[in-house]
Amino acid sequence: MSCGEPHETDCSEVLDHLYEFLDHEMPDADCTKFEVHFEECSPCLEKYGLEQAVKKLVKRCCGHDDVPSDLRAKVMGRIDLIRSGQAVPDQDVSAAGAE
Secondary structure (H helix, E strand, O other): OOOOOOOOOOOOHHHHHHHHHHHOOOOHHHHHHHHHHHOOOHHHHHHHHHHHHHHHHHHHHHOOOOHHHHHHHHHHHHHHHHHHHHOOOOOHHHOOOOO
């Protein structure tokens, strides 16, 4: 999607990183670039508003389910293995909980 107008930050870059912006997972300088882009690009602002609304709806409808503690521990264990660079078994995490 592009509005066809030239921008300092291209529409495709904004849309590729929209969820990072929505989740506050990008540096402040990048957030500022995106905010400037939204001020001058109504199609991207509209897409941002839509994705923000969907995210709020999902949080409201699905954000209250507790994750079983054993599943959380298994997932966190795999994340730790990946971060440490160790080999990770091919076993599916969700299947491991069904044993």
